[in-house]
Amino acid sequence: MITKSQPIGIFDSGIGGLTVAKAVIEALPNEDIIYFGDTARVPYGIKSEETVRAYALEITRFLLKRGVKMILIACNTVSASAKKEIIEAAGEVPVLDVITSGTQKAVSLPNHQHVGVIGTLGTVNSQAYVKAIQSHDGSIEVSQQACPLLVPLAEEGWIDNDVAVQTLHHYLDVFKGSGIQSLILGCTHYPLFKEVIPKVMNGEGVEIIDSAESIAASAKTKLQELNLLNKDGGDFHCFVSDRPQRFHELAERFLGRDLKSVDVVSLD
Template identity: 50%
Template structure:
């Protein structure tokens, strides 16, 4: 990599503010790197939109980042990674493309002790089965249960991180996963790490895996 390329920024993108959790992790590990962040707060949430819509929005974001001459792309949005990851890689050509689903699957398998892994994510991410595929490709014996949590992103975007409404909503979503004796919970949306304190209280004894880390 020549010096000109080295000085170019890393492009990170998400459907909203959630991907800033990835930016923070990147800044801790790569303090000398420049980062261009695109959070599509005007059109959040993505997790309830159609595949075609997500692919269209994603193409627009990638075009913007490529115009900013980024040297690598980080798909910080689980929904985009699940349904448009290949489109991003095609548009990027030889440029490195990293995504949160691969990272989250690997971290979950390193963390679990009983092989029972829970996934909470948007409806689109859950319906894509991307996490289960990524985990089973590495360990076919792992037991994966996914739960769509469509109400959590709007609550996080509203700033209701420790609101009683958010707590009761999360409790309902977690019930079937906890009944399945999961010991590891993947936060399959970059908004969810902002709910870590609440989720720890509602799922005691379960290790939370943040795919941004």
């Protein structure tokens, strides 16, 4: 029996998913949240699907043991490779993922015929957004671009300097004149470039879809439907599998606020 007072579980391969936590805290300030970032094994984007699935199931079991009422897959790579397995493992606990939420937002825009997607190599190669969008409407064209350098740029804090702008041009100029009407930010790190991307895409009038905001909105709707909204929470607890260099600086950049409570746990 799931109750309102149980926490929401959010997880990612690392701390990039804190952009999702940030969006969820803003949309649902009275919920308790447990975040797990697999910082010992990040990045997932270059790993094989088998490895990603095994890691994702370990984290799912970790969250379920802590009594979460809902699981949000903040990691695009995991959403692409392991969503089915996580839903099975979670049983009655609802599971939402960034790919489904971002896709729903894109296909809900009026007269939408061409969607752009940027992500890691793993996400792009998995074709997960293409399949998700075309399962809603097979006539929608999807153009993808892998942007491997954006994660390290975000972690270096170079989100609007000359190198960031030049790198974004290398990746995004291919979309110019292509007729895309929206651009899904298909990686948890990319919301940090939300200010500069429209400038690089200048004059194209492309709607930027932030999948962190999309999944936060989906979570709110789902909890309302299930009558599981909490009114008395608001705690945020962060678990990581390792405490990397510059952890606090990075975490606070992504979360947009102080990170008070962090525990390092081993999943082995």
